[in-house]
Structure formats: structure tokens, C-alpha cells
Amino acid sequence: MTDTTCSELIHRVKTHLQLIYPEHDIQSICQNLLHIMQLEENTPSPPNHQNHWSQEDVVVITYGSSVIKEGEKPLHTLHRFFNEHLKGVVNSVHILPFYPYSSDDGFAVMDYSKVNDSLGDWVDIEAISQDFRLMSDLVINHCSSRSIWFENFKQGKSPGTNYFYTATPEDDISQVVRPRTSPLLREVPTPEGTKYVWCTFSHDQVDFDFREIDVLYEFIKIIRLYLDRGVKIFRFDAVAFLWKEPGTPSIHLPQTHELIRLMRTLVEHAVPDAIIITETNVPNHENLSYFGNGNEAHCVYNFSLPPLLVNSLISGSCKHLKRWLMTMPPSQVGTAYFNFIASHDGIGLRPAEGLLDEDELATLVNTISQFGGKISWRSANGINKPYEMNISLFDALQGTYKGPDKYQIDRFICAHAVMLALEGIPGIYLHSLFGTTNDYERVNNTSQNRSINRHQWQADELDAQLDNKYSHHHKVFNRMRKLIKIRTTQPAFHPNAVQFTLQLGEELLGFWRQSQNRKQSIFCIFNMTDKEQTIAMAEINLIDTEEWFDLIADSKVEDLRSTLTLAPYQAVWLTNFRG
Template structure:
């Protein structure tokens, strides 16, 4: 039976006092004890025998209804498909929001505590959790305009009448950083007249007021309830925009960091082994600030990696990728990165700020348009619209707009990007469409009017199974190659998320880094990001070693120290002699 210890109380006191004032602390501690005591938690989830992450760790990102089978809930279909094809290959399944919602494919939540009946039940979620660890989204910045909370706000019903942010007319909000080129405020009719409420993302997604401790406690209860339902990782969606203070940019507010620290304290004391992941699609320095001093997120996305890889392949140079990767500091102890190239969202452009020039970013956006994708914009500080997100499937982003339109060539380019991601320090996360060769869904964009729909198409279960059974199909080609890479990777201690990473100086066409496991031999990860052969001299690269031959664990071939790396070829090299 969990209980609030004196040590835990003293740890929470300064956080609560900072956020809500000293006079509130004792009352809030009592309420936190009540919230945390509602559930029966699993035993500690991470231990020496069952680590939070290792070289086997791999996350699948998917919607609950990514697969459709007539007259069957999506979660049931997903569980069967994952059991048939992915057990032993991925360890965690990130089910994108599976709650009743009104827009944004689940990210406008109507009821946080229910499963959308069209997707299934909590029992279906728990069934999936018998074979895989699970990741849930906590969409805590905003709630649906169709939610009961917002209905109560409009009707002035306690307590939700105080859950949202009203802004009087004439308030200067010019400093607020905007993620999208949409109005910041939305006018709504209430029993007390017309009100303007804060809507960072859309007029259907109403921002919650975390300056009200009732809101914080509601979200803490939901977070712990998700862990009680089997979530091993909680993704804190859009966390950077959480705390609003008029006269500030309202992004990365110090109190936002304090809320993350508070949730971390609660999770580590109440449900040890559950992990927090922050979603902050921002420039790298801001993004990694959510590690704190090892006291905030356990896991932080590598948001700069995805657009840098598209740039490297499209521009045929690893110069910027290398420079960025060399600048990375190791995560604090007990923390790690989440590496990914694609997700349900587009490819963020803000993480390129300070890494590429604006002209290079604009060129990258144009290459995505030429590949059949779209570009979403935001309003910059100068009042002009700037690229914010590239909307395209990652496979289609690998088209060669300057040369060959051969599909096999595109597959080579795609796997070059994926192998780089799989090799880098951290946990890899793979979007369902990247695993199955999903293509741009332009029809979906036409139907929804949303550019993000290009990367959110759904598969027919029977149709996908037929494609995977046909070795000549693109889906089978991608899936079989990808799953084989994951099997190889899982056998190599060098890919433990905590294994050291050193990025080496190589010619601009090559991206090379070394992974060094504790007590093991180094592995050299070599990637040609160009369409031409690139010379490689491993002895010159290594300097301290005179090894003459190397084994490539991807191809199982042996190579001499001096070799030619083929176009888009990737090598996981280990010294032989």
C-alpha cells in the first residue's frame, strides 16, 4: 500500500510553494496523497533484471486504428497484428491518443479516462500490454471544446469554470511564441457573456490553466491512472507551452519545468520505473533543457535528427549532421534520448534553427514539396510566415528530386536515414508507416483539409497482410529489411542507449561515429549520404589502431581498412585484426 512519506513530503514542498504559494502547500500535500492512494500499482518496473532500456529497446509509434478490419475494434486488430509480426522485434508500443476526441486525430481529448468505443476498451489496451510495454499520451496543455470540462466552464459550473484562461480585451500578447499561424484567442459564448479563451493550437483545443492547482491535480490523477492501466512511458504532449504568464513568451516558462519536476518526483516515489518523455518540438538547446539536472524528463526526443537527415540525403552532405552530432552532450545519468525520423506529426523545422541558414531551410522545404509533401507555417518574430513543419511520409521524403526516380534508389536512401537513426545513442522509435513503406496520402489531405493527414493514412489489415506476404511488394521489402536490422541491432551491446558515442571527422559525404559499450569492443557506424562512392580509410579515421580488416554486421561481409563505400551504403564495422 503506497503512502506519503515524510521524505517525499519534504521533496515536494519547495516545488509546490514555488508554483502555488507557501500557504497552499499542506493542503496540496494532503490532496496529492489522496490522488496517489487511489490506485494499486505494479511493482517497480525497472530493475537489474528488467532494465528501463537496453540494446533491445525499440518503440513502435501507431494509432490505435492504424489497421482496419470490418466489424472489429482497431485495438483488437492492432494487438493481433503486433503479436503476429512484431513480438520480439519491438519492445514498446506507443498508442497515440485512443480516447474520445473531437479533432486532430485524437489530440483534442473529450474524456481522458475513457477509451474511444470505436477503438475498443481498456481491456483491449491491457491485452496489448501483456506482450509489449506501452506508451500513452498525456495531452495536458489543452482539452477539447466538446469536453465536459469546457461545457462546465461555459455554464460556470465548479470546479471546471476555473480550468481555462480568460483574456480580457486589449491585453498585449505580442510576446507570445506561436507554433502555428492561427489566432491565439478564441471567442466563446458562456452564461456570463462572450469570453476570449487561450487556444495555442486550434479553436477546438482549449488551453488549461495550470496556475490553478485543481488542474494540476486532475492531470496528476490522470497520469497515475494511465500508469495503473499499464503505461510504462508517459509522453507529455506539447509540454513547452504549458504555463502562461502575460508579458512573457509563454514557452519554456520556468514554472513549466517545475511542473515536470513535480510529476517526476511523484512518478519516482509512487510508481518507480515508470518513465516521463517530454515532447518539445523546438531548437535543440531548448529541447534538451527538459532533462533539467537529471530531475525532469527521463527521455527527451532528438527533434533535430529527423530534418537534418532529410537535409543530408537531399543535399548530399553530412557536414551539418556531423557538426550537430559532435555538439551533443551526453544525457544526465538515468536519462536518454528518443531517436526518430517520422511520427504522426510532420518533420519539425524549428529544431533546425541555428543549424541551417534560412535559405537552406527554405530549399529543404521546397524539396519536400517536389516530393509530393506539404509545408506548414508559423508566424515568426518579424510577423512573416516561416516553415514550421514538413508534412510528408519519411519514405517519400527520400525521393531523389535532383536525379533518379528509381524506387530501388529511393529505398537505399530511406534505409541510409533509418540506419543512422538506429545507430545513434538513445532509444529508436519507428512510426508504423516507416516500418511498412507508407506513401503520401494526398487524398486524406483533400478530405480533412489538414496537411498532417498526408502522413496519417490507415491500412486495411487484410490488404497489408497480403502485401507483407508478397516479397516483391514495397511494403514487404521495407518491412523485412527493417525488422532484420532490428534483430541485428538487438544483439549488439554497442547499441545500448547508455553506450558512449563519439562522432568522427570524415569527408563531407560520410557520417561516421563510434559506439563504445562498457567492457566491449567499439563499433564504427559508417554512412554514405551521397549518390557517389566515397573513399574511406579506417586506419586514418581511427588513428590509434592499425587494424587491417573489419566485419560489417549488416552485410556479414569483411572489408579492408581502405575501402570504397557505395552510394547510400551503411556499415556497422567491428575490428577483426
């Protein structure tokens, strides 16, 4: 079959491959990839630029073992908890790496084809995927040094002997961008002599060499397996570091972007409504590049949102957050932002570079430290810089730069009201639903800063806390559920609906959302301070021929010529149409 007569699928796959592997047999690689993905040459291409999401989509991010019960597999416990407490509230769940692993709470994968026995099995994963849209990690940059592949590498055996990227101490690695301060190269004895394996993160996380076609084949097999097990959303972990070249920063290289495009082509032909989300914890402009031309990631993590929003709420000024919102390009049809403000990791600071100045970053880091947080560092040109702040979001918002105060819950709910209203798909960390606090015991046990926000709840204890109306966990959970339920019924909160930033000063954050059919408007206004704020209704420009309602307060606006008074950290969603 010639290129002039081949199908669109074949043509697209070959085009990707020619840009990544120009020295290889493209025809053979293409046929092998289609075979692995169970695709026919004439498989029809899905329509371009389709949104596989709506305002109804809310993703809860959780470890498989975040809720546990003695004598029961954690995935079974988690599934029951979701069905009892979140069914009909959220429709998607991101289960963080559920594979056998050796470190980093799952991100040093030993076997991609298995479910960790301590969590459950594939039957449990498939059962969850029947009730909730399932999001899973593709830990694609590296695997565990205890994996069979790396054991084979050390013994010169296949599969694995050519799977890992090696360099030499003489190579120029001075420009390599790192999220860690550990040495980049790990010395490893092999039958062919000492080799130096590239380790972007830790020496237990050895980097793959995607120059080798066998590595590409392995990951396409993994993707096909996950699709068959019910995964609909793929989180490409640490994908920015995928392709390495000494003498370069080894981040965001062209081959990395083209590999993502290749995998998207294969995935969307196999399961047209599957979604790829890239996890790139980098400065904002670099992060946005993973949209490509609407042909790369369906969604990108909105990494600048967490540090900017936390900074706004504890400083009392939203000027930086507002300026950032005004510069964010609207996502094209078929792409969307993935918004989050808390996760299993910390609050990244690299995405705030260029958005907050050095003094503001230092003040933010110092405040989080005073609130009990830990600070993780990275090396940049031989200088250690703060990389992320490790703290539960509930504790991060316990006060302002002046110290803790009585508005912790209100401030916390306000943060989520902002996120739920913004353009994009919201991802909510399970612990944010309850207002889980810092877990210092877990930090002591693991000696890892990130463990501070990876608490494991005993199911019975969590149920008791959620049933106790005096518990802050009960208060947070019920207010969060209410906000989510409101959000998911409003057309103007569609991830791709229009968003326009309002100019209401530094103390009030405001933006306008409009449904895609233009029938619904929602004016979202938030008091970012610990003081009461007042604004004339006329400044919001509500159309006076329509009735307006506050969705959160469930009340009608009686007089559009009056003033709107917001209590500290109050959120208001004003609409002309109740969804």
C-alpha cells in the same frame, strides 16, 4: 509533521509546490496529491539516476487505427498485427491518443478517462500492455472544446468553471510563441459575461489553467489511471506551453519545468521504472533544457534529427548533421534521447533553426514540396514562416535536390540505420516499417496537411503487400526488421553508450559507439550520397589485433590495410564483437 522531520517524498513534493504555488496551502495540496497517487508519506524514494532502458528497447509509434479490419475493433487488430509481425523484434509500442476526441486525430481530447469506442476499450489497452511496454500520450496543455469540462466552463458549472486559461484583448500577447497562425484568443459567452480563452493550437483545443490547483489534481488522477491500466511511458504532449503569462513568450516558463519535476517525483515513487518523455518541438538548445539536472524528463524527443538527416540525404552533405552531433552533450545516466525521424506529425523546421541557414531551409522546403509534400506555417512577429513539412518519410527520401532517382529504398534504409545506431532510444513510426507513401485522399477528406502521413491500412491488404516479395513494402519491412534485430543485440548500441563523431568528410557520416563495459566497439559509417564512396580502412583506426565484422553485411573484414568501398547510401556497422 514539520519539514525537518518529514519524509524525503513529502519534502520533495513540498519543494516543488512552493516554487509553483507559493500563495497556496502547500501542506494540504501535498497530502491531496499523495492520496490521489495512492502513496504513503513513507514511500521509499527510488534510486537516483537509473537507466530504465537498454539496447533492446525499440518503440513503434502508431495510431490505434493504423491497421484495421472490417468487423473487428482496431486495437484488437493492431495487437494481433504486432504479435504476428513484430513480437521478438520490438518490445514497446506508443499508441497515439486513443481517447474520445473532436479533432486533430486525437489531440483534442473529450474524455481522458475513456478509450474511444471506435477503437476498443481498456481491456484491449491492458492486453497490449501485457505483451509490449506501453507508451501513452498525456495531452496536458489543452483539451477539446467539446469536453464536458469546457461545456461546464461555458455554463459556469463545476468541474470546469475554473479549468481554462483566459486573457483579455487588452493583455500584451505580442511576445507569445505560437506553432499556428490562428488567433490566440477565442471569444466565449459565459454566465459571467464574455471570456477570452487561450488557444495555443486551434479553437477546438482550449488551454488549461495550471494556476488552478483543481487542474493539477485532475491530471494527477489521469496519470494514476493510466499507470493502473498498464502505461509505463508517458509522452507529455506540447508541454512547453503549459504555463502562460501575458507579456512573456508563454513557453518554457519556470513553472512549466517545475510542474514536470513534480509529476516525475510522483510518478517515479508510484512506479519506479515508469518514464516521462517531453514533446517540445522547439530549437535544439531549448529542447535540451527539459532534462533539467537529471531530475526532469527522463527522455526528450530529439527533434533536430529529422530535418538534419533528411537534409543530409537529399543534399549529399552531412556537414550540418555532423556538426550538430558533435555539439550534443552525452545524456547523463538516468536520461536519454528519444530518437525519431518520422512521426504522425510532420518534419519540424523550428528544431533546424540555427543549424541550417535560411537558404538551405528554403531549398529543403522547396524539394519536399516537389516530392508531393505539404508545408504548414506558423506566425512569428506577424510574419508567416514554415513550421513543418508534411510528407511520408518514404516519399521525402525519394530523391535528391536533383529530383527522384532509383535509390529511394536504399536512402530510406540508410536513414533508419543512422537513427538505430545513434545514442538514444529509437522510436519508429509504424508506416516507416512498410514504406507507406503519401495519402492524398486522406488529406482531401480531412483538409489537414498532417493527414498525408496518417494512412489507415486494411489488414488483409497490408498482409498481402508484406507477403509479396516484389512489393516495396515487403522489401522495406524485411530490411527494417533485420536492422532492428541486429541493433537490439549489440551492447555498444545501449542508449547511454559512448558516442564519438568521426571526421570522414561531407559525403560519409561516421561515428563510433562503445559499450559501457568497453568490450564492444562499433564503427558506424554511412554513404550519404548517390555516388560510390571509398575510404582507407586506416582512416577508421580499427585495432589491428582484433577481428572485425560488418554486422549488416554479416561478413568479416579480411584486410585492415585495404580500402572500404560503400555503394550509394550503404550503411556499415563494423564491430570487434558480435552481440
